[in-house]
Amino acid sequence: MEKMPKWADVILVPVVSLLLAAIISVIVFWSVGQNPWEAIKLMAFGAVGTSDFLGYTLFYATNFIFTGLAVAVAFHASLFNIGGEGQVLVGGLGAAIVCLFIPWPHWTLALLAGGAAAAVFGALWVTIPAYLQARRGSHIVITTIMFNFMASGLLVYMLSDALRPAGQMQTATAIFPEATHLPSLNDIAGLFGSELFGRSPVNISIFIALLACVGVWLLIWHTRLGYQIRAFGQSESAAKYAGISAVNITMIALLISGALAGMMAVNNTMGINTPQLVDNAAGGAGFIGIAVALMGRNHPVGIIIAALLFGALYQGGAELSAATSIPVQIVVVIQALVIMFTGALDQMVRSPIEGLFMRFSSKAVKE
Amino acid sequence: MDFFTIVQLGDASIRMAIPLLLACLAGLFSERAGIFDIGLEGKMLAAAFLSAAVSFASGSVWVGLLAGIGISIALSIVHGLASITFRGNQLISGVAINFFAAGLTVVIAQGWFAQGGRTPSLSGAARFDGIDFPGALTRVREKMQASPGMQFYSEFVSGHSILVYIGLLSVPLTWWILYRTRFGLRLRAVGEAPEAVDTAGISVVGLRYSAVIICGILCGIAGAYLSTAVQAGFTKDMTANRGFIALAALIFAKWRPWYALGACLLFGLFFAIDNRFQNIQLQVLWIMVILIGASAAMVLYAIKREKIDVIVLGGLSAVLTVIALATWVGSTGEEAGLVAALFETVKVPSQLIQSLPYLFVVIVLAGFVGKAIPPRAGGQPYVKER
Numbered sequence: 001m002e003k004m005p006k007w008a009d010v011i012l013v014p015v016v017s018l019l020l021a022a023i024i025s026v027i028v029f030w031s032v033g034q035n036p037w038e039a040i041k042l043m044a045f046g047a048v049g050t051s052d053f054l055g056y057t058l059f060y061a062t063n064f065i066f067t068g069l070a071v072a073v074a075f076h077a078s079l080f081n082i083g084g085e086g087q088v089l090v091g092g093l094g095a096a097i098v099c100l101f102i103p104w105p106h107w108t109l110a111l112l113a114g115g116a117a118a119a120v121f122g123a124l125w126v127t128i129p130a131y132l133q134a135r136r137g138s139h140i141v142i143t144t145i146m147f148n149f150m151a152s153g154l155l156v157y158m159l160s161d162a163l164r165p166a167g168q169m170q171t172a173t174a175i176f177p178e179a180t181h182l183p184s185l186n187d188i189a190g191l192f193g194s195e196l197f198g199r200s201p202v203n204i205s206i207f208i209a210l211l212a213c214v215g216v217w218l219l220i221w222h223t224r225l226g227y228q229i230r231a232f233g234q235s236e237s238a239a240k241y242a243g244i245s246a247v248n249i250t251m252i253a254l255l256i257s258g259a260l261a262g263m264m265a266v267n268n269t270m271g272i273n274t275p276q277l278v279d280n281a282a283g284g285a286g287f288i289g290i291a292v293a294l295m296g297r298n299h300p301v302g303i304i305i306a307a308l309l310f311g312a313l314y315q316g317g318a319e320l321s322a323a324t325s326i327p328v329q330i331v332v333v334i335q336a337l338v339i340m341f342t343g344a345l346d347q348m349v350r351s352p353i354e355g356l357f358m359r360f361s362s363k364a365v366k367e
Numbered sequence: 368m369d370f371f372t373i374v375q376l377g378d379a380s381i382r383m384a385i386p387l388l389l390a391c392l393a394g395l396f397s398e399r400a401g402i403f404d405i406g407l408e409g410k411m412l413a414a415a416f417l418s419a420a421v422s423f424a425s426g427s428v429w430v431g432l433l434a435g436i437g438i439s440i441a442l443s444i445v446h447g448l449a450s451i452t453f454r455g456n457q458l459i460s461g462v463a464i465n466f467f468a469a470g471l472t473v474v475i476a477q478g479w480f481a482q483g484g485r486t487p488s489l490s491g492a493a494r495f496d497g498i499d500f501p502g503a504l505t506r507v508r509e510k511m512q513a514s515p516g517m518q519f520y521s522e523f524v525s526g527h528s529i530l531v532y533i534g535l536l537s538v539p540l541t542w543w544i545l546y547r548t549r550f551g552l553r554l555r556a557v558g559e560a561p562e563a564v565d566t567a568g569i570s571v572v573g574l575r576y577s578a579v580i581i582c583g584i585l586c587g588i589a590g591a592y593l594s595t596a597v598q599a600g601f602t603k604d605m606t607a608n609r610g611f612i613a614l615a616a617l618i619f620a621k622w623r624p625w626y627a628l629g630a631c632l633l634f635g636l637f638f639a640i641d642n643r644f645q646n647i648q649l650q651v652l653w654i655m656v657i658l659i660g661a662s663a664a665m666v667l668y669a670i671k672r673e674k675i676d677v678i679v680l681g682g683l684s685a686v687l688t689v690i691a692l693a694t695w696v697g698s699t700g701e702e703a704g705l706v707a708a709l710f711e712t713v714k715v716p717s718q719l720i721q722s723l724p725y726l727f728v729v730i731v732l733a734g735f736v737g738k739a740i741p742p743r744a745g746g747q748p749y750v751k752e753r
Binding site: 028032033082127128129134136137138141142143146147149153154156157247248251287294325326327329330331333334335336340343344346347348 | 405445448449450452453454455456457458459460462463464465466467469470471473474475477478479481484608611614615618673675676679680682683716718719721722725726728729732733734
């Protein structure tokens with residue numbers, strides 16, 4: 001059977017899926033009495049209209065790159081890590097503990113240590129689900145969902161008890177010491193006398209996210225381990241015959257996935273304007289990672305594009321809800337539609353396009 | 368704890384268990400037919416919203432119930448399209464449905480009623496009220512002074528809304544459909560060996576669609592129960608993870624109806640205890656026994672097995688042991704020495720109590736206590752042989 005060209009698979013199919021999601025979103029806007037065109041204009045302005053807004057978009061995109069990569073690495077091993085949300089929260093605990101209890105002389109050291117702690121805590125939080133999947137066959141989807149709920153319980157407990165300074169009303173940690181605060185891109189722009197990105201929290205962890213993309217790309221396509229992960233994901237039984245240990249690959253893929261999700265916590269604890277760990281710090285980023293990975297076809301480049309798009313959507317949605325009576329949950333609806341069309345209904349979009357290409361190519365052969 | 372408290376706790380457990388039970392049976396039909404459904408939560412939520420909204424608009428709760436069932440079936444059919452017709456990933460489709468419902472209910476509720484994502488409060492005929500059986504006492508004070516039998520009858524048996532009794536009756540009904548009808552036999556077969564069903568000339572697609580539609584009906588009732596019987600109206604995210612706990616109960620029940628009732632009552636009891644007793648104290652000695660006992664069991668299990676078991680389970684038991692010792696040392700005070708500290712009581716964090724159902728699920732899934740084996744063809748789309 002002939003296949004359609006690669007560009008159609010990589011670009012056309014996602015774009016058509018997005019269009020379908022957009023059409024349904026327009027119907028939703030319309031049904032709550034909002035002019036869709038006005039809403040889209042407001043969202044676009046809210047996402048990139050000013051230097052501040054652009055900064056926020058990039059800040060959210062940083063989050064989604066991490067969680068998108070986390071989901072993608074697990075997907076390559078044909079595992080569905082839906083626990084990114086919990087891993088981000090626990091990663092945040094790691095970063096907070098390192099920043100609060102060790103006096104760091106400079107932010108570079110704090111970044112290294114905080115990033116490492118966040119990654120380790122994130123990986124630890126997925127260890128038990130990974131182990132149960134690898135050794136006991138317990139379904140990773142259900143166990144990671146359960147671990148998400150437990151993570152939010154753990155976080156609330158830690159933030160209202162152990163990590164909350166006496167006399168503070170907010171369920172959050174103390175504000176981290178000045179030395180651990182990561183420089184924002186605005187600070188960097190300031191060195192060149194520019195006011196770019198205004199008061200937005202986008203900070204140097206966006207470069208860590210891009211480095212992570214390169215790392216994942218190298219890992220998946222240019223190392224033996226990555227080859228094993230992909231082989232295992234394609235066919236578990238074939239991988240076993242090739243001498244690849246199912247237990248090891250399951251564990252390693254999920255631990256890397258958890259570590260990537262955990263590292264997002266650097267951005268949303270040490271990177272924000274008042275660096276601290278707050279309740280519900282992940283804000284759904286763990287779940288948006290699913291949509292990002294699906295839309296980005298599990299490839300780092302695709303993930304960066306999808307993360308920028310969702311960053312814009314998230315920020316634009318926040319501005320839209322500030323300007324109109326539409327609640328921010330509109331973003332969740334659009335996210336769901338993207339997951340549906342690019343993930344579950346992929347075949348519905350793909351087969352007509354494939355059919356079209358086949359018809360054209362068979363015509364070309366006849367002529 | 369007197370008898371009346373126990374009866375009240377039982378009563379609360381039932382009320383908490385019904386939405387879980389309906390969702391659990393919904394999942395049972397779907398998964399027995401080979402369609403995984405983690406979208407139970409979303410369907411319940413959508414049904415909760417629409418049944419409250421339509422009840423409010425029409426003034427009749429029955430119309431509302433129908434609307435709730437309708438939207439739930441519609442979402443089920445979307446799930447069916449994705450997982451049966453287009454052979455997509457069933458888990459991803461379920462995730463999408465959950466988010467879709469979570470977002471859309473709030474957006475539409477705000478658009479229609481402008482009350483911050485809620486529906487207006489329901490009253491009168493727009494709500495399911497409790498049905499008082501003949502002779503049952505209704506006032507709390509009268510009940511407290513009545514005989515134990517009367518307390519049981521008035522509080523536990525009587526006074527629930529009709530959906531509670533429908534929920535309880537759906538257990539034997541499910542059992543009867545699954546194990547005593549031809550449809551049920553085929554439904555179970557299509558989840559185990561769809562190719563055999565297909566060979567026998569029965570439509571795999573038809574059976575699976577009817578299973579997801581039944582799933583939709585039950586989720587619809589569960590959602591309507593939450594917003595029109597338990598509470599008087601819809602509030603944002605009101606299902607509060609019940610769809611996932613129902614899935615857990617389904618696994619715990621090993622996909623069997625009567626066991627599902629047991630599992631849901633147990634989880635209902637967890638919730639009832641959590642609601643009623645805000646401050647649960649436990650003696651340090653018991654904490655030590657539970658945590659160190661669990662650690663010892665894990666180490667014993669791991670020690671004869673592979674390196675990975677030793678690392679993971681050993682690490683986990685080390686963590687538990689540290690928590691146990693920290694609790695012990697932490698409760699020593701000026702007058703209490705190490706030994707006396709064992710008999711001190713400490714408050715169990717409420718977050719831990721609320722996490723118990725989830726923890727319980729993980730333990731069940733781990734399969735150390737009776738292995739749960741899902742239907743064999745679960746989660747796999749069926750491709751007809753050519």
